[in-house]
Amino acid sequence: MQIDRLVAFHKTLGDQNRIQIISMLRHGPLHGQAIAGKLGLTPATVSYHVTRLREIDVIYQRRDKNTIYFHLNEKKLAYMAEAILRIGGDDAMNKQQVDWTEKQKVIRNFFSKDGRLQTIPAQRKKKLIILEHMVDRLEFGKKYPEKDINAFIKQFHDDYATIRREWIMCHFMQRNDGIYELNPKEMWLI
Amino acid sequence: MQIDRLVAFHKTLGDQNRIQIISMLRHGPLHGQAIAGKLGLTPATVSYHVTRLREIDVIYQRRDKNTIYFHLNEKKLAYMAEAILRIGGDDAMNKQQVDWTEKQKVIRNFFSKDGRLQTIPAQRKKKLIILEHMVDRLEFGKKYPEKDINAFIKQFHDDYATIRREWIMCHFMQRNDGIYELNPKEMWLI
DNA sequence: CACCTAATTAGATTACTATCTAATTAGGTT
DNA sequence: AACCTAATTAGATAGTAATCTAATTAGGTG
Numbered sequence: 001m002q003i004d005r006l007v008a009f010h011k012t013l014g015d016q017n018r019i020q021i022i023s024m025l026r027h028g029p030l031h032g033q034a035i036a037g038k039l040g041l042t043p044a045t046v047s048y049h050v051t052r053l054r055e056i057d058v059i060y061q062r063r064d065k066n067t068i069y070f071h072l073n074e075k076k077l078a079y080m081a082e083a084i085l086r087i088g089g090d091d092a093m094n095k096q097q098v099d100w101t102e103k104q105k106v107i108r109n110f111f112s113k114d115g116r117l118q119t120i121p122a123q124r125k126k127k128l129i130i131l132e133h134m135v136d137r138l139e140f141g142k143k144y145p146e147k148d149i150n151a152f153i154k155q156f157h158d159d160y161a162t163i164r165r166e167w168i169m170c171h172f173m174q175r176n177d178g179i180y181e182l183n184p185k186e187m188w189l190i
Numbered sequence: 191m192q193i194d195r196l197v198a199f200h201k202t203l204g205d206q207n208r209i210q211i212i213s214m215l216r217h218g219p220l221h222g223q224a225i226a227g228k229l230g231l232t233p234a235t236v237s238y239h240v241t242r243l244r245e246i247d248v249i250y251q252r253r254d255k256n257t258i259y260f261h262l263n264e265k266k267l268a269y270m271a272e273a274i275l276r277i278g279g280d281d282a283m284n285k286q287q288v289d290w291t292e293k294q295k296v297i298r299n300f301f302s303k304d305g306r307l308q309t310i311p312a313q314r315k316k317k318l319i320i321l322e323h324m325v326d327r328l329e330f331g332k333k334y335p336e337k338d339i340n341a342f343i344k345q346f347h348d349d350y351a352t353i354r355r356e357w358i359m360c361h362f363m364q365r366n367d368g369i370y371e372l373n374p375k376e377m378w379l380i
Numbered sequence: 381c382a383c384c385t386a387a388t389t390a391g392a393t394t395a396c397t398a399t400c401t402a403a404t405t406a407g408g409t410t
Numbered sequence: 411a412a413c414c415t416a417a418t419t420a421g422a423t424a425g426t427a428a429t430c431t432a433a434t435t436a437g438g439t440g
Binding site for chain 1: 193194196197198200201202203204205206209210212213214215216217223224227230264267268271272274275277278
């Protein structure tokens with residue numbers, strides 16, 4: 001299940017008239033004019049709503065003479081309605097995977113081949129990626145005095161003060177009495 | 191269930207970032223800055239989305255020092271997600287069909303004239319009736335600490351732990367961080 | 381108390397959505 | 411073929427929603 005289909009599903013259901021239509025169709029199929037009448041809308045507007053509902057596949061239609069009857073697709077409705085209860089589990093994994101190539105691209109863009117950081121990205125998302133990239137070579141659980149941290153950063157970039165500050169602000173590290181230490185990854189803003 | 195609550199629910203879920211937030215919170219609570227980082231949004235925008243989500247009651251929050259952690263209310267999420275499957279059918283009407291006199295009879299049978307509950311009915315239907323009878327005197331929207339709930343129940347019965355647990359299991363109330371709160375009547379299993 | 385961090389609110393901007401009227405299409409009937 | 415009915419599309423408009431920046435509030439900590 002891709003997230004945007006789930007979003008589209010809920011977006012479509014987030015409308016009083018469309019919910020009303022679903023509710024009505026549960027009692028049996030109806031044609032457009034009937035729906036328009038019950039809801040007090042013009043046929044054009046009903047057509048619009050019905051199209052939205054068909055896009056997410058919760059209704060389908062059958063023609064009889066020159067009247068089109070709309071039917072509720074209850075199975076699909078149930079499946080989609082419950083989808084929100086399933087996401088989150090392993091989905092997040094997939095997202096991380098996709099992100100990886102994206103990250104590599106950003107890293108290649110901002111670091112020269114000799115491993116120096118050219119500039120600090122202005123865009124928040126990209127900044128986080130390069131901050132993470134650099135901090136990754138520090139050891140978890142180890143305590144670093146400020147001068148060691150400065151020296152470490154200078155391998156990559158001259159403006160160590162900015163990088164150091166960003167690390168703190170973005171929760172990659174914390175400082176206690178001038179001693180720096182990596183935070184557990186769950187705290188990182190990435 | 192009023193239709194507009196259902197509409198509001200889906201409208202709120204019809205947004206990529208909010209779905210993403212729900213997905214992330216399924217792994218555990220997160221604070222605002224962390225969400226902002228992961229989604230590449232500003233804290234202000236996260237605040238906006240979180241407010242929307244809280245309005246439909248699918249998340250709640252707890253403070254720790256000056257960081258607020260957001261938690262997913264999975265029960266409510268599940269209840270609301272499935273609500274669309276219930277509307278429209280005659281089902282909703284029929285649900286209310288438990289007779290008033292029938293209820294009164296059960297209440298007279300299990301409560302003594304001084305208002306104490308003699309025993310907890312084993313039969314599910316009767317149990318629901320007496321659970322409802324007792325819970326009816328609590329106030330909707332009010333937050334009750336556990337000891338208040340215990341004291342309240344002891345008016346009726348000594349085994350407050352059982353009653354309290356049944357209330358939760360039958361969705362009369364919900365508990366968040368030791369605070370109890372009535373659920374809207376549509377959620378009650380009766 | 382002064383200062384800090386995290387969260388929220390206010391205000392502005394931009395983008396999207398629902399709805400209508402009017403025109404058009406698609407099928408069916410005489 | 412001419413006409414009818416139902417449905418869809420086009421184009422316009424008014425209302426709503428998402429997002430940002432900047433200012434403010436609410437708790438904690440030295």
